[in-house]
Amino acid sequence: MDILVLMKVVPDVVEELEVGSDGKSLDTSFLRTIINERDDHALEQALLLKDKHGGKVTLLTLDAPDIDDVLFTALAKGADRAVKICGVESVQSTQTAVKLFGETIAKTPGLLPVDLILTGVSAIDDLDGLMAAPIAQQLGWPYAGVVTQVALADKTATVIKEFAGGVRGEYEVPTPAVLGIQAAEKPPRYVPVAKVRAAMKSQTIESVDAPAVEAATTVEVQQMAKPQVTGHAEMLEGSPEEVADKICELLAKRGLL
Amino acid sequence: MAGNIWIIAEAWRGQVSEITFELLALGREVAGQAGAPLEAVLLGSNARELAQKLGAADSVLYADNAALADPVPENFATALAQLIKEKQPAAVLVPLTNLSVDVGVVLAAQLGVPFLNYCKDLKAEGGNLTATCVLYGGKMEATVTASAKPAIIGILPGARPVEQGRSDKAATITDVAVTLAAPKVHFKRYLESEAGDVDITQKDFLVAVGRGIQTKDNLDLAEDLAATLGGAVCGSRPVIDQGWLGLSRQVGKSGMLVKPKLYVMLGISGAPEHVEGMKGSQCIIAVNTDAAAPIFNVAHYGVVGDALEVAPALTEKIKARKG
Ligand SMILES: Cc1cc2nc3c(=O)[nH]c(=O)nc-3n(C[C@H](O)[C@H](O)[C@H](O)COP(=O)(O)OP(=O)(O)OC[C@H]3O[C@@H](n4cnc5c(N)ncnc54)[C@H](O)[C@@H]3O)c2cc1C
Ligand SMILES: Nc1ncnc2c1ncn2[C@@H]1O[C@H](COP(=O)(O)O)[C@@H](O)[C@H]1O
Numbered sequence: 001m002d003i004l005v006l007m008k009v010v011p012d013v014v015e016e017l018e019v020g021s022d023g024k025s026l027d028t029s030f031l032r033t034i035i036n037e038r039d040d041h042a043l044e045q046a047l048l049l050k051d052k053h054g055g056k057v058t059l060l061t062l063d064a065p066d067i068d069d070v071l072f073t074a075l076a077k078g079a080d081r082a083v084k085i086c087g088v089e090s091v092q093s094t095q096t097a098v099k100l101f102g103e104t105i106a107k108t109p110g111l112l113p114v115d116l117i118l119t120g121v122s123a124i125d126d127l128d129g130l131m132a133a134p135i136a137q138q139l140g141w142p143y144a145g146v147v148t149q150v151a152l153a154d155k156t157a158t159v160i161k162e163f164a165g166g167v168r169g170e171y172e173v174p175t176p177a178v179l180g181i182q183a184a185e186k187p188p189r190y191v192p193v194a195k196v197r198a199a200m201k202s203q204t205i206e207s208v209d210a211p212a213v214e215a216a217t218t219v220e221v222q223q224m225a226k227p228q229v230t231g232h233a234e235m236l237e238g239s240p241e242e243v244a245d246k247i248c249e250l251l252a253k254r255g256l257l
Numbered sequence: 258m259a260g261n262i263w264i265i266a267e268a269w270r271g272q273v274s275e276i277t278f279e280l281l282a283l284g285r286e287v288a289g290q291a292g293a294p295l296e297a298v299l300l301g302s303n304a305r306e307l308a309q310k311l312g313a314a315d316s317v318l319y320a321d322n323a324a325l326a327d328p329v330p331e332n333f334a335t336a337l338a339q340l341i342k343e344k345q346p347a348a349v350l351v352p353l354t355n356l357s358v359d360v361g362v363v364l365a366a367q368l369g370v371p372f373l374n375y376c377k378d379l380k381a382e383g384g385n386l387t388a389t390c391v392l393y394g395g396k397m398e399a400t401v402t403a404s405a406k407p408a409i410i411g412i413l414p415g416a417r418p419v420e421q422g423r424s425d426k427a428a429t430i431t432d433v434a435v436t437l438a439a440p441k442v443h444f445k446r447y448l449e450s451e452a453g454d455v456d457i458t459q460k461d462f463l464v465a466v467g468r469g470i471q472t473k474d475n476l477d478l479a480e481d482l483a484a485t486l487g488g489a490v491c492g493s494r495p496v497i498d499q500g501w502l503g504l505s506r507q508v509g510k511s512g513m514l515v516k517p518k519l520y521v522m523l524g525i526s527g528a529p530e531h532v533e534g535m536k537g538s539q540c541i542i543a544v545n546t547d548a549a550a551p552i553f554n555v556a557h558y559g560v561v562g563d564a565l566e567v568a569p570a571l572t573e574k575i576k577a578r579k580g
Contacts, residue, residue: 013394013526016549026397041498095371122374124394127401129372130362137366142331142441145359146511158445162511163269163355166450166504169328172443182511187499218405219371222387227398227551233543233559240570243560247542248574250558254540256462256519257578 001055001152002114003046006101006135007039007074009066010125017226024221035070038120044184045150046118047078053152056080058111060104062088062097068205069196076191076199081206083108088210093217094129101131102138103211114176116157121145121180128219136178144173145180258291258384260347260407265337265360266299266311267352273310276352276414278422281313283379283412284350285422288315291381293347297428300336302326305430312426318344319430324437327444330359336435338367346407348386350379353411355511361411370405375529377413386410394528395551414510414533451505455489461518462488465508465535468495469524469545469564476501478568479523485575486519493525509534521571523564527552544568 011017012032020027046057058081059074061067071082085104092100105111117139119132136143148168149160157173162182173179236246251257264280266273281297288295297314299307301321308319318340324332337360341349351361353375365372377398378389386408388401403410457463464483466476476490483490490506497507508515510530520538524545525531532555535541543556544564553559560567 011393013396014547017393017396019397024399026393037495093371095369125392126374127390127392127399129365129374130358133359133362134366137363143359143363143366144442145330145362146355160448161355163328164511165513166507168448170445170448171329172445174441183494183498217371218403218408219373220402220404221399222402223400224392224397225400227391227395227554229554231554233541233553233556235553235559235561237561240562240566241574243562243567244570244574247558247560247571248578251519251540251575252578256540257575 001049001053003049003055003057004105004111004114004117005039005043005046005057005059005079006117006119006131007043007059007061007070008036008123009033009064009070010036010123013124019224019226024224026224033064033066036120036123038122038181040188041184042118042120042181043074043077043079044186044188045181047189048185049150049152050078055115058083058114060101060111061085062092062100063207071205072199072203073191073196075203076195077189082203083111083206083208085210086207093215093219094126094131094134095216096213098131098134098138099213099216100210101135103213104208105139107211108208115152116150116175117178118181119178121147121182127221128217130180132178132180139178142173142177143179144171144177146182147179148183149185150179258293258347258381260345261294261296262288262291262348262350263346264295264297264314264350265352265357266297266307267354267357268299268301268304268307269356273307274352274354275419276354277311278313278419279414279417280350280352280412281311281422282417285313287348287379287381287386291347296346298337298340300325300333300435308430309428312428313422313424314428317428317430318433320433320435322435322437324440328356329440329442329444330363331440331442332437333360334363334367335437337364339435340433341368341407348408348410350410350412353413358411361409365409368409370407370409371403373401373403373408373410375413376410377416379410379412391529394526395532396549413529415536451503454503454505457489457491457506457508458513458515460489462486463491463515463517463519464488464521464523465491465493465525466496466523467493467525470496471524471565473499473501475565478565478572482521482568482572485572485579488517488519491515493531522552522556523568525552526550527555
């Protein structure tokens with residue numbers, strides 16, 4: 001069972017985010033980026049399937065700052081091959097990115113055939129659409145998104161999609177297929193830094209030149225800003241004990257104690 | 258603006274979902290600005306009576322097809338693509354729920370147009386649509402113009418009040434036909450929500466833990482607080498994904514919708530997918546080390562501090578009061 005995993009880096013939202021001088025994008029001067037959380041789940045799901053069925057897990061991504069760290073970490077976790085598409089700006093409209101991936105997947109030796117292409121279900125910096133569906137469309141493959149379980153057998157992936165209120169749906173998807181992963185069946189595995197360092201020494205990341213595609217976008221950012229808030233919490237200050245006292249007071253006042 | 262403003266109605270197991278009415282409310286405003294009619298589109302199988310609930314729209318298109326009985330996004334998208342080519346709407350508003358998001362993205366892929374994501378507000382101005390979209394887990398908002406025709410726009414739950422989109426007016430329904438081939442993806446069955454040990458939707462007091470709780474062991478602090486309050490512990494997605502709490506305890510888009518009397522949040526950032534599930538709580542208290550956490554725009558009371566210190570202190574104080 002061979003699987004291609006698409007992964008991207010996004011700003012770490014635990015850090016303070018600021019708007020850049022253009023007023024339309026993030027200030028990147030102190031920006032720390034990390035793997036998009038859903039992509040970590042896509043990788044884990046691929047590795048779980050590899051643990052079960054064997055086969056090869058290949059990572060494919062657009063070049064971006066810090067992407068090597070993400071790729072080496074994934075290699076250390078058990079992925080077999082990492083390929084990055086170089087020579088393009090890291091930020092692309094989804095439509096352009098889809099063309100870049102579509103062409104690269106079709107033309108780079110050894111990327112196809114695969115049984116599955118896994119992506120994160122969506123990225124937190126995404127404005128103009130989830131990539132998995134248009135990639136599936138381009139390849140003529142089936143697609144399913146918001147997936148939380150994948151079982152492979154006999155040219156068919158049985159997947160569970162999550163709805164709401166804990167209700168889920170079971171689907172059969174003929175492979176090859178593209179799946180947008182919401183959560184892997186198990187939490188993403190941990191890999192010690194020493195193993196990542198070892199991967200950096202022993203493994204390589206392949207670079208391929210970006211295919212020439214026409215950039216396309218019909219979505220334009222006019223302005224970016226921190227959310228304008230209509231309300232803000234009344235802040236309770238002091239030591240944990242003082243804060244606890246204040247909470248007790250307000251709960252008592254509301255008849256909740 | 259040439260063309261109608263469309264909202265895609267969502268039916269979920271025999272009911273019109275609440276978000277449909279939120280879309281009707283928002284769509285009404287946009288249609289007003291655009292000087293265009295508001296049209297609702299409902300797809301289903303033997304679901305015509307649901308179309309009657311959509312009277313807030315100027316007109317309703319109802320497509321009935323046996324292939325639309327099950328939640329197969331590809332079928333819904335193919336049906337919509339046919340109707341869009343025929344009727345040429347100016348914009349298509351799609352619910353950003355786990356159920357409908359795939360309809361929107363497959364539709365956009367079929368039509369070769371972008372799918373505007375995370376939209377919480379929308380305006381028609383000078384022949385263009387301007388959307389306000391929520392990025393980076395709620396930490397930023399972008400104002401975006403979409404020049405695609407038609408623009409397919411994913412609307413976040415909560416964009417407008419549900420009540421604003423309900424109407425007693427009789428809907429003007431037009432039946433339309435769609436042709437559907439066998440889909441590539443086959444729906445097999447629903448898996449019902451796991452019989453949870455507790456039903457968090459029925460609790461007056463909830464203590465919600467997020468990634469900020471850091472380890473499974475620290476959940477004890479939340480359990481103690483919940484027990485002292487007479488409530489239950491629930492959590493955000495990362496806590497469930499880690500396996501620290503069962504699926505029945507998840508609050509948010511994919512989880513439960515809760516409206517307790519008190520919702521205490523320990524280390525939850527306030528991403529839109531979580532807020533969706535708890536914003537109706539009567540009293541929300543958030544504890545977070547990050548003073549800029551988006552949850553402080555939602556909570557009634559906020560504490561910038563370490564949940565691992567505040568939770569046990571609060572448990573002690575409440576115990577002392579209750580005696
Ligand atoms: C399709 C889809 C569906 C989703 N459905 C859901 C859903 O149903 N429910 C849901 O919750 N999420 C859902 N999500 C995920 C959602 O986008 C967020 O990733 C998630 O809600 C974040 O959880 P969190 O706030 O616990 O973690 P984070 O965003 O990582 O936040 C952790 C917070 O803890 C704070 N913190 C750290 N240490 C401490 C400390 N010691 N004391 C106090 N605070 C501390 C940090 O400052 C931070 O604000 C969904 C996502 C997608 C794409
Ligand atoms: N530049 C990129 N490089 C690699 N994968 C990507 C890229 N952009 C999007 N993806 C994949 O597509 C998923 C959805 O992203 P998005 O379409 O931006 O919401 C991500 O979680 C990734 O798995």
